[in-house]
Amino acid sequence: MRLTPAMERYVLHWGEMGARWGVNRSVAQIHALLYLAPKPITAEEIADTLSIARSNVSMSLKELLAWGLVQRTPVKGDRRDHFEALRDNWEILTRIVEERKKREIDPTLSILRACAMEAAADGQTAAETRQRIEGLLEFLETLSLWYGQVKGLPKPVLIGLLKMGGRVARFVPKKRAGKARGAGDG
Amino acid sequence: MRLTPAMERYVLHWGEMGARWGVNRSVAQIHALLYLAPKPITAEEIADTLSIARSNVSMSLKELLAWGLVQRTPVKGDRRDHFEALRDNWEILTRIVEERKKREIDPTLSILRACAMEAAADGQTAAETRQRIEGLLEFLETLSLWYGQVKGLPKPVLIGLLKMGGRVARFVPKKRAGKARGAGDG
DNA sequence: ATCGGATTTCAGTAATTTCTGAAATCTTCG
DNA sequence: CGAAGATTTCAGAAATTACTGAAATCCGAT
Numbered sequence: 001m002r003l004t005p006a007m008e009r010y011v012l013h014w015g016e017m018g019a020r021w022g023v024n025r026s027v028a029q030i031h032a033l034l035y036l037a038p039k040p041i042t043a044e045e046i047a048d049t050l051s052i053a054r055s056n057v058s059m060s061l062k063e064l065l066a067w068g069l070v071q072r073t074p075v076k077g078d079r080r081d082h083f084e085a086l087r088d089n090w091e092i093l094t095r096i097v098e099e100r101k102k103r104e105i106d107p108t109l110s111i112l113r114a115c116a117m118e119a120a121a122d123g124q125t126a127a128e129t130r131q132r133i134e135g136l137l138e139f140l141e142t143l144s145l146w147y148g149q150v151k152g153l154p155k156p157v158l159i160g161l162l163k164m165g166g167r168v169a170r171f172v173p174k175k176r177a178g179k180a181r182g183a184g185d186g
Numbered sequence: 187m188r189l190t191p192a193m194e195r196y197v198l199h200w201g202e203m204g205a206r207w208g209v210n211r212s213v214a215q216i217h218a219l220l221y222l223a224p225k226p227i228t229a230e231e232i233a234d235t236l237s238i239a240r241s242n243v244s245m246s247l248k249e250l251l252a253w254g255l256v257q258r259t260p261v262k263g264d265r266r267d268h269f270e271a272l273r274d275n276w277e278i279l280t281r282i283v284e285e286r287k288k289r290e291i292d293p294t295l296s297i298l299r300a301c302a303m304e305a306a307a308d309g310q311t312a313a314e315t316r317q318r319i320e321g322l323l324e325f326l327e328t329l330s331l332w333y334g335q336v337k338g339l340p341k342p343v344l345i346g347l348l349k350m351g352g353r354v355a356r357f358v359p360k361k362r363a364g365k366a367r368g369a370g371d372g
Numbered sequence: 373a374t375c376g377g378a379t380t381t382c383a384g385t386a387a388t389t390t391c392t393g394a395a396a397t398c399t400t401c402g
Numbered sequence: 403c404g405a406a407g408a409t410t411t412c413a414g415a416a417a418t419t420a421c422t423g424a425a426a427t428c429c430g431a432t
Contacts, residue, residue, distance in 0.1 A: 006305035007315060013297045020208045020290060024420070038314035043379075053422045058380055079430075080378065087318070089325040104206060111199045119192035128224035129193060132273070139275040142348060149352035160358035162328060166335035171357045172346035210390070229409080239392045244410055265400065266408065 001049045007036055011050070026052055027060040031069060031085060040073045040082035068095050090155055098151070105144060112137040187235045193222050197236070212238055213246040217255060217271060226259045226268035254281050276341055284337070291330060298323040 003011065011032040018028020029050055034041070043061060047054045061083060064070035069092060075082045086092050116133045119125040150158070161168065189197065197218040204214025215236055220227070229247060233240045247269060250256035255278060261268045272278050302319045305311040336344070347354065 004305065004308055004311040004315075006301045006308060006311050006319070009297065009304070010301045010319065013294065017290060017294060022206045022208045026420080036315045036318055038312045055380075055382090055423070056421055059421095062380085089322055104203060108199065108203060111195065115192045115196045118195070119190065122190055122192060125190040125192050126224045129190075129222045132222055133192070133196065136275055146348050146351050153352055153355050157355050157358050161354060162332050164358065165332050166339055168347060168354055168357065169339050169343050171354065172343050172350065212390080241393070241410075241412090242391055245391090248410085 001033075001037065001041060001045050003033075003049060007033075010036060024060065024063075026050070026056055027063050030057065030060050031064055034064075034070055034083055034085035035087075037084070040075060040084040042078075042080045042082055044080070046083075067099055090159070094151065097147075101144070101147065105140065109137070109140055109144065112140065187219075187223065187227060187231050189219075189235060193219075196222060210246065210249075212236070212242055213249050216243065216246050217250055220250075220256055220269055220271035221273075223270070226261060226270040228264075228266045228268055230266070232269075253285055276345070280337065283333075287330070287333065291326065295323070295326055295330065298326065 011029050014032035015025040015029035018031075019025045029052075030046055033046060033049060043057045044054060046052075046061075047057045050057075061070060064085075065072070068086070070083050070085050073082050073084050086095065112133060116130070116137055119130045119133055153161075197215050200218035201211045201215035204217075205211045215238075216232055219232060219235060227235075229243045230240060232238075232247075233243045236243075247256065250271075251258070254272070256269050256271050259268050259270050272281065298319060302316070302323055305316045305319055339347075
């Protein structure tokens with residue numbers, strides 16, 4: 001596939017962004033290419049277009065499939081696999097968030113729970129330190145709970161909320177008098 | 187400084203997490219250590235505790251200072267620099283988000299604008315492709331706008347919103363009949 | 373069953389990133 | 403000013419990560 005300069009710029013930048021967020025450069029570039037491509041393309045075409053080894057494309061596609069960001073699409077009259085990227089930006093975002101939560105946040109929560117228990121029991125971890133761990137655990141649990149509720153809302157509602165921006169603030173109930181501990185205070 | 191097993195586990199895990207999000211492992215470990223430490227500590231103490239070179243600690247601290255996640259704190263009667271981490275979890279989160287937006291999202295928006303213009307003008311980029319770029323640009327601009335509004339809200343309001351979870355959905359105005367294009371539809 | 377193309381795997385190599393130690397610089401105090 | 407300690411810089415070494423090409427496997431057609 002022939003890349004126009006605009007496409008090339010996009011693909012290179014996306015590769016760079018991926019690298020900064022812990023995603024392999026080739027994986028990100030391939031994703032960018034499939035995202036831009038007007039129609040499904042073959043692994044070999046990807047390799048040629050981006051000048052990377054066919055085997056690298058194979059492994060990278062495997063990863064993108066695992067993330068659910070790319071799918072195989074059969075093309076009639078051609079027995080080679082063709083690939084295309086998920087197109088809906090909202091869907092792309094939620095897939096990535098969902099996956100990273102599963103792979104990174106949830107395990108972190110487990111570890112924090114274990115650390116909190118261990119620190120409480122060992123009789124040698126400073127009280128301050130214990131509080132930090134417990135506070136962070138509570139904070140992440142609150143965020144996690146929020147995410148769990150919000151992700152279930154229908155897409156139009158989410159988009160509505162997004163478009164409301166700061167105006168949602170009107171609907172937050174006024175806090176009653178007195179000092180209350182809330183998420184993130186620890 | 188002597189690490190208890192719970193602290194060590196925390197520090198190692200945090201280093202790992204950092205690595206997955208594009209942050210150098212040592213930087214993340216140092217941040218974890220300072221976050222847990224009951225009082226400000228010196229660079230040398232960090233190097234000893236984590237068994238990394240003094241010079242590496244120096245560079246890593248520089249980076250953490252640039253992120254605004256750590257600060258120098260003078261300790262009377264000691265002319266060595268002491269360091270301590272920001273403690274408020276909410277503040278930590280917003281600093282990180284703010285900084286990554288500035289370093290990664292904003293430049294991405296610029297590049298997308300440039301790509302969109304170039305693609306519109308070159309007469310060789312497929313219409314489909316042009317729409318993808320424009321759609322993504324619009325999507326990211328919407329998110330960016332939302333963030334700009336929300337980050338300005340007072341912390342208690344933000345925490346209030348967080349605790350409301352999915353219940354905010356009640357306040358989204360009902361969409362009028364007819365097909366409307368919204369963020370992320372492209 | 374077997375042939376031919378498509379695809380995947382993986383061991384070794386290449387490239388990149390991270391880390392170190394020596395030297396340079398800065399800072400404070402006498 | 404000069405010494406001693408603290409800190410930073412940076413070139414090269416070490417470690418990690420990514421990429422490649424050859425070989426193995428898969429898969430459909432005959």
